[in-house]
Amino acid sequence: MAPRTRRTERRAEALSRERIVEAAVELLDSAGERGLTFRTLTERLATGPGAIYWHVANKGELLDAATDAVLAAALTPTPGRADAADAADAPRAEIHAVALGLFDTIDAHPWLAGRIAAQLSLSPWRSVAPRVLEALGRQVAALGVPEAHWFTATSALMHYILGAAGLNAANARTAAPETDRGAVLDATSRAWKELDAGAYPFTRAVADQMRTHDDRAEFLAGLDLVLAGIAARYPPAER
Template identity: 50%
Template structure:
């Protein structure tokens, strides 16, 4: 009776498309796009670049696949819950993307690229379809559906991106939030009270605010405004 070679079994598992994408995500989470090189990937998987190209494609194809995998999983996780209203469904989708990007900071840049450069791709279509259906349910006139959905999607991506990587942060998008807020509060406190009454007035709110709740407030403001378009 023929027996399987343990080394062959391990090699087949390592070289599966799913395993390659999973490893790429691990590298991206650890150090951002700069860390996800072909060399790093082949070393981690103990294989050659040709095998990776055969199963997934180029490095850009792999980045797209990693993005699609995470976005699809994020949206699928919340799709089983029946929303009580269009507003609740929009909130659910928005939070799913917010949490996915918070966990994987590099995803913010990739998602923006998808929406801008690949409006026909699975990622963009999936997000717009989930959001767009609710825009119609809100009573927005059909002629305004695209503008309304675009406003929501662009807000979601823009707001989440602001809360992740900024210039000067570590490659994986992490940063010292408290130190950043301290510096901001100090700078605003030094502003002239007569020239900048608003900035001086909200200084005390900087540390008190919650990024997630602030994000949801923006969603609520936009959806409330969309209901008035009808």
């Protein structure tokens, strides 16, 4: 038994936790949570289940590790990120950078939105909430928001960013691969214009704006509305 145990240990050491998580992310991207099983993972890694269980106890731990790895990469500052014209603009520019990093990452990994929502609602002490709160909260403090209101302002930012990014990813995930976005928007715009004028005057009025909108640009516009609200609520004299 001893030689077999040593061979198992050597295989487990050669197959690192990082490689297992990397392969799990690849499977999640291609097949979603249902497609991530220990059987498919062992096939992809060309190993036995024992080598994987040496590093990861179960699927829940593996999903948490994959979420943490992808989120950490999204929130890691890159050289030259959020360059601003002056120091006063730096916190706002960094919030933009963090928000776009999350938006693009969730867009690239549609399964991530569900994992983030699950952690925030069921286990907010895990990696998601602290990472995102820290990345945004430091900048909220730098904007001059009074400390008594840091949580409220930062939570508003976090919920907007993750909610909008998650909805964008959900739209992409539910659409068929061959779906033409322009055709869908045109059809939706026409349908809105045909709604009852008395019941839906606003929806009819914005039908053309919806048809030509850009998801990323609208995301940033909404972010600026939230930031403008924070600035209005906590003007310089109160900071």
